[in-house]
Amino acid sequence: MAIEAARLSPSLAAAAILGRRGAPPAALPLRRALPLLLPPRRRRLCFLAAAGGDGRAVALPSSELRKRRGGASSSSSAAPGGGEDEKLRSLRRLLARPDVAIDAYIVPSQDAHQSEFIAECFMRRAYLTGFTGSAGTAVVTKDKAALWTDGRYFLQAEKELSHDWTLMRSGNQGVPTTSEWLNEVLPSGCRVGIDPFLFSFDAAEELKDAISEKNHELVLIKDLNLVDEIWGESRPEPPKEQTRVHGIKYAGVDVPSKLSFVRSQLAENGCNAVVISLLDEVAWLLNMRGSDVPNSPVFYSYLIVEDTAATLFVDNNKVSEDVLEHLEKAGVKLKPYEAILSDVERLAENGAKLWLDSSSINAAIVNVFRSSCERYVKKRGKAGRQIGKESSQGDPATGSSGVQNGTVNALYKVSPATLAKAVKNEAEVEGMKSSHLRDAAALAEFWCWLEGQVRESVPLTEVQVAEKLLEFRQKQDGFIDTSFDTISGYGANGAIIHYRPTPESCSSVGSDNLFLLDSGAQYIDGTTDITRTVHFGEPTPRQKECFTRVLQGHIALDQAVFPERTPGFVLDVLARSSLWKIGLDYRHGTGHGVGAALNVHEGPQSISYRYGNLTALQKGMIVSNEPGYYEDNSFGIRIENLLLVKEVNLPNSFGGVSYLGFEKLTFVPIQSKLVDLSLLSPSEINWINEYHDEVWEKVSPLLSGHSLDWLRKNTRPL
């Protein structure tokens, strides 16, 4: 699945260039070539699934949810001409309420954890606006209502928004940002409200700075979400799915060891505690999984790890006896999800130095900590004692943000779990390999089936094809869910990088054009993500040329060998240069990190044409390799495998460093029919043949009958 930047219009891509967990693309203080730099943005675009509509929690498998979402953007997301006037009217009444008293309210797409996939009850922007696209921000003033979204969603938003809403086409020339707009439309000195749970601390600070230009005040309304207030009884319940233990067989490292590691990091950084708020980090640290949201096996929670204690903040009902025992063994206590703020206060009052990843921790938590610290300092000051001297100074070497942290006991630094989670251990690698083979078997069966259907001219829509793929996957051991909504794009639809077919609007899959299928699954032991592009008829020379150029880029990256400490962006050019040679390119990154039985998108590494993410690729990391080419209104091509970063044994080792390379995890044939052999070097042809040999060797034992024949046919040497 293409990384987020892939799914954005070029101008918005700046916001997400590093993937969800990457470093913010800050303005570099370099003095030359500044035109190249994009304005700093910390806004994280998350991929909100479309609202389901019946008020139920998302306890269903995402496959089921997708079907329902496919149905319509119905009741809960107001359709044009529906009740949206009433919603806006209610919201404006709230703005004016004396205990609120604000002039504008910003409703983002986020949940409190910066999640890529979020539960229905948190889809507030979709509820309020009726617009169900994954990315968007609504701003409501006393007399105006505007929604920002990017080029992917202009048409959809036009359709879904009522006339009360102004569509702000982000990235189009002259379109202001939300804060620029607020500075424009509000008279000086207004109060702009947000729910501080829904903004990372960095994002809130940035917003505060931006609107202070017009002397607006940013008002954090943490005890009342105004959209929830008007949503009322019809608001879906928060998800209450059971969590489960992610067995040591798959996790590889037990919880006490992981907590020890975190504590060693605390000690090294002179901290007493860390708050973990990213759901995949909590799940990874505690060897737990859940199903609160579609596609990602996570559960809503926070984790605080202290020198000698650890506390999981989660709805008690989600924790079975098994899980409780598992947590107790690791010395992890339970507290209610809502207790997070009071515990952060407690830490502040105890004078703890707290490690906070301000790029992901929400502003509610950070601000509670800061204000508690200040209160505490005052109190102790009165008592004639001094504390807080240990507070971290803004230090670029520790990744501190530009926060005034001289006054609080906080270290603002990327979470200690981020890198640890990205570097897979042996068991995780084993699970990823094993799940990829089962996934490959499902895909071979699927492609064999689809080829047959198209040959026999059975009419099948893009959605039906995706559903059938799900059926094949569901038959595999350990299948849990899709890892994202399948991108099934025939012909011109394949050129829409973020395409998501709906039953009403989708095309049939035929034999006249290219078919691009980007899909993935969550298994008990691993997460997959694969794209193949095929033609069931006769591809044009143009299609073959473009496909072959994309394939050359894929091969070049796959074969790369590089010294340790090389950031991913250095390799990006390898995937593009074959396309560049004929003046082609693609507007998305080349690779993103992938979790082990966790999120299909994870950081901190990436392989991208944006140069802000300096994270080195390290042994044990997993990245996707997915160059593409998209010809508007015509066809789309993407070839994606997942790769494991591994050490390579070479005859030399210049500079005494390790050299790294990739090992393929994905084993599904690449359609030979689309390859223009005349463009390939002998070594590229060799790569294809060796890959197909390996596919046959690894996957054929899992197949029989027609699928086995199909695999044999499709792994023949060129």
Place this chain on the structure above:
Amino acid sequence: MAIEAARLSPSLAAAAILGRRGAPPAALPLRRALPLLLPPRRRRLCFLAAAGGDGRAVALPSSELRKRRGGASSSSSAAPGGGEDEKLRSLRRLLARPDVAIDAYIVPSQDAHQSEFIAECFMRRAYLTGFTGSAGTAVVTKDKAALWTDGRYFLQAEKELSHDWTLMRSGNQGVPTTSEWLNEVLPSGCRVGIDPFLFSFDAAEELKDAISEKNHELVLIKDLNLVDEIWGESRPEPPKEQTRVHGIKYAGVDVPSKLSFVRSQLAENGCNAVVISLLDEVAWLLNMRGSDVPNSPVFYSYLIVEDTAATLFVDNNKVSEDVLEHLEKAGVKLKPYEAILSDVERLAENGAKLWLDSSSINAAIVNVFRSSCERYVKKRGKAGRQIGKESSQGDPATGSSGVQNGTVNALYKVSPATLAKAVKNEAEVEGMKSSHLRDAAALAEFWCWLEGQVRESVPLTEVQVAEKLLEFRQKQDGFIDTSFDTISGYGANGAIIHYRPTPESCSSVGSDNLFLLDSGAQYIDGTTDITRTVHFGEPTPRQKECFTRVLQGHIALDQAVFPERTPGFVLDVLARSSLWKIGLDYRHGTGHGVGAALNVHEGPQSISYRYGNLTALQKGMIVSNEPGYYEDNSFGIRIENLLLVKEVNLPNSFGGVSYLGFEKLTFVPIQSKLVDLSLLSPSEINWINEYHDEVWEKVSPLLSGHSLDWLRKNTRPL
């Protein structure tokens, strides 16, 4: 010639990663992967030629100078056991003099213009210490004397420094920087003196900040260089060579047009005047050339361009009638070189807003401007008026440095000439092409001759070979000088990237090992820089493998096609990946900018494995393509051509942008004997054959006899 970073130990390379004119490798405010970042350094390492010794100005061609320098590091640079005690004693007496009264004095290698090659009279560090290496900083306190240099010069410095000096091996673990050392050895609150002409403003500010940790004060002693004071009468005179007009035929654009451009930049940036202090920028803007220093056709001068005036600060005696007329036509007035400070004062007093490139403008100029502005503000303040309101704020978008510039009327930004000079016009390109063909003819004659000599076992040292090459070049029309000291390295010497043979210590060139020759010339119409590596006997399979890998990198970069706005560092991996595949690498950048009949190293562009320089490669820029491989104590390989960045016509133009590629300027055969054909793809073999066809076609008309035969033989298809 390999870029400066090439010539540094890996740890010091950080300081020069962007070439002399690149952006300072500032610490990026990115929060992840910080271990990759190197500490910010702004110190510019310049390549000081060794001191000549007889007190004469460097009015000689550098070929002649090199011979003399080869002789010995004689009288003017004190040999061990010589008069160095007396020098130190004299200097310490000066430190104590009441009108000086400092506790330490820092003597860097620089001249007042951050030049790569400097005149003898400015080789103060070499005079004081006796150490004649090109890079080094001396610091003298009342009881200590220390010299910092990098790994290239440890052995030489040990030999040349007397026992009074402590050698500080920069880059070695535990070795403090100069400021760390000053903070260590001096008691708190001392006065540290520098000559502010010899530090860029940025470097001086950095130093000031660093020593303020120990409450030391940085004392700018601008009216007295303490080393000059003790050097006394024996100090060489400043160079007084005549300047000349660089004809419009070669310059392409006349001076009024260039000044108009600068003025349009002034207007765009709200400035009234700019000070240009880089000697190549002055020469380029005024279409003048000189010969004050070896290798670069520049002359000591400053230029101030104002809204309606322009003033060249130069020794009057250097300006002939011709040149005077040329300058008058363009409205450029003359003032003495020394008048620069008083003119800057005048500007401050007139309330002018001044554009200063603080990475290159020396601290003397900037500080005079600042103090004059402050005086002026006070004066006007008393008179009841307000000025200085226009003063620039520190703005990352304009490249402002972290200077407190709220109080002065200054814009700190890269010089307006930097990019303009880097993008060559048609006449400059024409001159570069033409001079490269004559250079190629000289090289063909040279290689033909050398091959014959070695075949007949004529004993020849590396120095003799370099001298003979110079003879062949001198015969070419328009030859002026070498563009840098020839790197002539046989066998193990070739592995020393910065190798400079001396008559006493150099090897003979034979047929048992590789011979690396990196050389270049200044012609009236262009500047060349080429490296070839050859074997006159039977190369080992290892040598062939390494050579072929380097060649593959060279070919890959040469053939690169890339969208406009691509920074050079993106392409660096193309030159390395063939080496990386077998665990090899090289510790220098891949490409540097080259001036047109100007400095052999220029910015702002570069192609490097360091990622700080975001300057996009642009049509008309010239870069070197010089991957290499160096096997310690064994052999060195480098293959270098100069390339012109050009627009390429492609069948597509994705994203509506231009695509760029390279056109070769250098046409000298690459030795086929060293190529392992089995490693090459058909397209790589094709590249070599096409290149050699082109070499034959372009250079054969300039040759006859044996040289023509040699060229025919060496351009035969593989």
